[in-house]
Amino acid sequence: MSLFNKEIETMPLDKLRSLQNKNLKDKVEQLYAKVPFYKQLFDSNGIAPKDIQTVHDLYKIPFTKKNALRDNYPFGLFTVPKNEVARLHCSSGTTGKPIVVGYTWHDLEIFSEVVARSLAAAGCKPSMLLQNAYGYGLFTGGLGLHYGAEKLGMTVLPISGGGTEKQLMLMRDFESDAICCTPSYALTLAEEIRKQGIDPSSIKLKYAILGAEPWTEGIRTDVEKGLRLSASNIYGLSEIMGPGVSSEDFEEKGTGSYIWEDHFYPEIVDKDTGEPLPYGSQGVLTFTTLTKEAMPLLRFWTNDITSLSYEKSNKRTHIKMAPIAGRADDMLIIRGVNLFHTQVEAILEFIPELSLNYQLIVSRTGTMDEVEVCAEVDRNLHEAIQKEQDVPLQNDRFQKALQLLKKKIKDDIGLSMKITLMMPESIPRSDGGKLNRIIDKRKG
Template identity: 50%
Template sequence: MMFNEEFESLPRPALEALQLKRLQATVARVHASVPFYRQALAKAGIGPTDIKSLADLARLPFTLKQDMRDSYPYGLFATPLDDIVRIHASSGTTGKPTVVGYTRKDIDTWSELMARSFAAAGVHRGDIIHNAYGYGLFTGGLGAHYGAERLGASVIPMSGGNTKKQIMIMKDFGSTVLTCTPSYSLFMAEAAREEGIDFRGLKLQVGIFGAEPWSEAMRGEIEEKLNLCAIDIYGLSEIMGPGVAIECREAKKGLHIWEDHFIPEIIDPESGEVLPEGEKGELVITTITKEGIPLIRYRTRDITSITYEPCACGRTHARIARMTGRSDDMLIVRGVNVFPSQIESILMGIEGVEPHYQLIVERKENLDTLEVQVEVNEGLFSDEIKHLQALAHHIEKEIKDLLGVTCKARLVEPQTIARSEGKAKRVIDNRQLG
């Protein structure tokens, strides 16, 4: 089932003609209204009237996450704040978030694309969607919520946490669709087992999981333990939020990216050169309908490949493969973006801590855990245990308050963390994600 068959099944020539028209309008718009882009385009030696074909996209400059940080909070907005009806944000490496704004039309577009995504996953009017994505500055909860309502389904706005109540609500309310992170779904399964509840007795049919990396093996485990069809969804707040791309239930072979609103490219992360279809590289996305904060060639840092092969579902939009990693050092822990440099900036502001640390990521009982190992100076390490415990708690609180991620701080003796002559190995990720 398609939500908007006219656009979801556009013949390729018509889809590309629409993309070109919308790309030309977007470049003209940001050139006229965003000083950052006016300067970047001038530096690249290209103007709005130079976009004659989709091939000219490769001539446009990239936009980086750092550009968004440097423009904090509203520097990349292409419309007056009077026209912005929603503001979301994600974490940034300096403690300041990257900020995105939505006009009423942007919210309408987002709602449609999430409705399309739900429909692609086999969800329809009459379903009861249990939405356990977080509500707030994080885009997941509200993105799924608006899409569910646009589709005409019933939505239960649970948000995250309070797992026993989540299970009770799903059981009592007859939920047929679950939306949350994949790791949280498995945590729910374990909690249900402890309560003596079998997911086979629930009415769940579909699970739509995203916001963190997960593997095919994990999909199998989720489908077995929750007795549903597990679908992969992709999005990022800078581009829109959830619903940028999703697997269709018919094929489950790659995620359809809605090309009438986004133009995807795959580039070599080192050279920036565009790679041919099928080759693995970094995903770059250009928004071509956003009003609030249009982005030209945004480097997502996510590693994937793309195919334009026809899909059994009838949708003509390209498909991107499951993300296999990143071209930077960002971690995703329980749906929260964490950069080692963020942790470092916090640690360096705490007295007694040495500039040597390591982040250990594990997956225990199907949930991600983050341990921050940090060296303390000789004098402090010989201090009383209660003082060391207080310091560890202080580090944990600072990281939680500033980054929104729970961690366990472990203080170690000086010279304990291995040194490297090259790039320091800051992260040990022991999760099995491949």
């Protein structure tokens, strides 16, 4: 049934709540006693540890945001002395001083456990070979997947990110069963296989575990078709643990990712007011770590936009989170309309003349914000039109696709955008890291 820890993953919800409440009370007392930031936070807001008895009391506590981690750089939020810290990681994508996170040996055991659960949910089994194409180093992805895979009993190929030629060579020579990487890099691998004319039967991959950036069902379809496998989402963030905070089950794809609630308690809150929202409502995801020793966090504001629901849970009792719609800090506000790049991607899925490789370019003329969608045309159709000695980008099919995209963006999103058709491979591909879909020229 793709369960790694059946007892925990299927624990009755009332017992799971009791476990969460006990661990939460312990963490609140520990943080109040050992971390000056949290003591001041509680005292200045008139909160005492005894006021937090269950997870339903969490709303009383203000959010912990990323600036708190920066302000307490490097070790100000740690609850243990440095000699009890087994590993340090730093989060990616920041400027200036990085966000530092620490792990005790117990934390690393939990890290491996939740990643093992996630890999099992994705279909992986002991003795399979995992090609780990996440970056190793300060980023949590590479090492997180590595030790979780070993805990599951897999063989790990620690190839790290990039090096597409070597990735494909070893993938074939070693007959890798599974690969983990970003979804955009999985598309790069699939495209390279097609471009080089590699016999698809020489690729033995069965599963892809993809994360670190938002992706859509259209991306999943292209990856599964291009690599001939089952692709599942894995979610995490360095501040909470790393990859493995939640994961899809490969037999329940499209219904959301299970959050391992015995370790991470989630909430959805309004992005403007911070008020808790009911199940099914879309808002900002926050996490409270219930078992982490080195650097527990209360109500950490992830900036990720999603929703939570128990209704779609099937094999497990743990809650599910919907796919990430975008990030609150990456959300574009264009002429009063909230815009996530994944909304454009979702429209592109239904226009076969265009590929899913695109970028949004945001600019400002006077006081007016404008968005240009640069969309690549489909390679196969482009090549067919070239053979007809036609001018590809001016071909009637592509021009109709341009008008359809413009209309659907206006109808579905409520904005008028300039559409620019691009030649195949003219927009940057992922080299193994996260792919930037938005170029905001308003930021100077």
